Amino acid sequence: MTIAIAHCRAQLGIEAPAVAIETHLSNGLPAFNLVGMAETAVRESKERVRSALLNSGFEFPSNRITVSLAPGDLPKEGTRYDLAIALSILAASGQIPLAALSRFEAVAELALTGALRPVRGIMPAARACLLAQRFIVLAPAAQTEAQLVRQLRVLPAADLSALCQHLKGITPLEWAAAPAPATDRSHAGEADLSDVAGQFLARRALEVAAAGGHNLLLSGPPGTGKTMLASRLPSLLPPLEDEEAYEVAAIHSVAGAPRQEQDWQRAPYRSPHHTCSAPALVGGGSLPRPGEVSLAHRGVLFLDELPEFGRRVLDVLREPLETGRVSIARAARSVEFPARFQLVAAMNPCPCGFWGDPGNACRCTPEMVRHYRAKVSGPLLDRIDLQIEVTRERHWLRAANGEPPESSALVRSRTMAARQRQLSRQAKSNHExxxxxxxxxxxxxxxxxxxxxxxxxxxxxxxxxxxxxxxxxxxxxxxxxxxxxxxxxxxxxxxxxxxxxxxxxxxxxxx
Ligand SMILES: [Zn+2]
Missing domain, CATH: 1.10.8 (Helicase, Ruva Protein; domain 3)
Structure with a gap:
């Protein structure tokens, strides 16, 4: 009896548990059975694998084929198992050497032609693959993402037949070249605080927020530069540590928007629109994907026009603000995503925006102002340490006469030193x-x-x-x-x- 085992990775939140694809060929009527909690997309892989094998010039075994995806209690979704299933069948039927399969993990979808296609969530799979001391085989389009995992050997293959020629030792494929050593480009080309003239209170609030990890609320009339200020907070944060960078990259990978190499150490900045839904903000879907709060993990989440967000949307923010995580309950297994972000929220002082603005008359009644402010609930405000007013000031005059504004790099040298003091004193930020x-x-x-x-x-x-x-x-x-x-x-x-x-x-x- 021959059992062939190919290795693949499932996706569960930002984890990538190992999945062994075991194939057994037995005598009996021709049949192709797939067992082991395979969801619809995985069951469909039978058809893709059959076509890919035939179109790549292989034989599709006419025996009774049983393919088991182990462990059986782990739900499996998506098209990521195609390649490993195909290789496992080829090895079981003696068309490629059995021994070759133990040295690598294969994570790719198969086209009917036998071409390899990239899948979501390569980063966690690649990381786990390195820890398992195997190399990874994937579609050429997924190569750059896998290479962010340093020391991992990456073998991109255009199609099934080229990969099998390599495994048989006939025509070797080219390994992906090792990436250049990382340089710290966490703040290159970033929006800089030196662009913000005047606004001394707001600049100081950003500095304190960055130093202590505090959340920040900016209230002020339209056109006072609230968005400009918020977008400069990442430039005051320290570069991500390697472990943090992996975690952030894994979240973005699972969301289907892999991070670029130049962003590796950069704190993320997300600014969803106020029409965004609760699932878009905290994550969801039948195959759960991370939401904006997780995409902002280790970085900044900016919510402009805070009172305009739906009540339910603001309510779901409370869990990640309190716990730094989001859990999404599903029938098969609930999934968790990290969501430790710094919140910067902005709001107008009233519906028309000009309450308290010396240059413009406010048209709102006191009742309208009260109602507008009440939309931002007490429990949410309770999580926001810094709450300041941003006023319209003639900053162009000050800028022309006074000292040039400090740059982000200069302010960051202070915020990073202050963070270091907190870590050595209490092993966490003051905000916590x-x-x-x-x-x-x-x-x-x-x-x-x-x-x-x-x-x-x-x-x-x-x-x-x-x-x-x-x-x-x-x-x-x-x-x-x-x-x-x-x-x-x-x-x-x-x-x-x-x-x-x-x-x-x-x-x-x-x-
Ligand atoms: Zn008004």
Whole structure:
């Protein structure tokens, strides 16, 4: 009895569990059975494999063919098993050497002609393949993506017959050339903070956000540069570590939009439109794909016109904001995607946009303003440490007279040093500190404590706000390379929660 085993990879979230394709030929009426929780697209691969074999000049065995996809309890979807199934049948029927199959994994769809086609999710499969100490065989179009996994040997093959000639040792295929060593291009060609003149409060808010990992809300009339500011946050973040870069690349690979080599260490930036649906934001589909929150993993998610997003859409944001993950429940097996992003949200102060704008008259009634602001729920605002107003200022005048604005590289040198302080002190960012941890990691002197107490009485703020202000002050002190929080750190932290403070000061009267 001959059993041939070819190796492939399933796709489950951003994992790529091993799948062994075992083929057994037995006597009996000709039949082709596929077993092992194969979903529709996999069952259809029988037809593709049969045509591909015949059109590549091979024989399709006239025995009883049983192909088992193991482990049997793992759901298998998509067309990624085609090539491994074909190779397993060829080896079982003695048309290619059996021993060759143990050294590689094959992940590709087959065209009826026998040509190899690329599939989604190559990156996780390639990574797992390296750990299993095998090389990978795939379609030439998938080669660049697999090569992002350094040290992996990649064998691109145009079609089944060329691959089999190689495996039989007749005409060797060419291995993909090893990529050039990585250079840090995480910030090359990025939107730079030096383009933003004036806007001192907003620039400082970006710096504090980048240093402490805090979420940020920008409120202000149209045309004040909120989008321009948000798009500059990635330029203040450190380059991705290798492990983070793999994780990010795996998510984008599974989504069907592989990252380019030059983006490898770059923090992602995503800005979905406010008409985006809940599944588009957090992920979904019968074969679950990651949503915008996961595509922004280790980077920035920018939501412009926050109150315009659907209520349900904003509600589903809470899980990833709290846990850094999204889980998508499915009948077969639920799937998780990482979603640890920094949120930057922007909103107009009122429906027409000009509430509080000295240059334009607002046409909204107080009731309209209240209703508009109420769309952004308390639990969501609770996750946003920095809340500031962006005003229209004559920044072109300031830019003409004053110092040139600092560049992203200069600000980044401070934010990265502040991040390092946090990591060595508490092994996480200030944004992630729990209320109980603040006492220990954010000590303050007496003057700071009494100033904070007075401010809270004066503005009638709630206890949750207390912790947010202390967290912000912790980051501000880290930027100043100081261990103990002082009054000026507290005072600046309060100024970076201006929206909440002005809301508390004008209860019942938005004007
Ligand atoms: Zn208005």
């Amino acid at each position: 500190l729990g209320a109980g941890e603040l006492k220990h990691h954010a000590p303050m002197n007496e003057a700071a404590a009494s100033f904070l107490a007075r401010a809270f009485d004066h503005y009638r703020l709630n206890p949750r706000s207390y912790h947010r202000v202390v967290k912000l002050a912790r980051t501000i002190a880290d930027l100043a390379v100081e261990d103990v929080l002082r009054e000026e750190h507290i005072s600046e932290a309060l100024s970076l929660r201006r929206l909440e403070i002005s809301a508390a000061a004008t209860v019942g009267n938005p004007r």
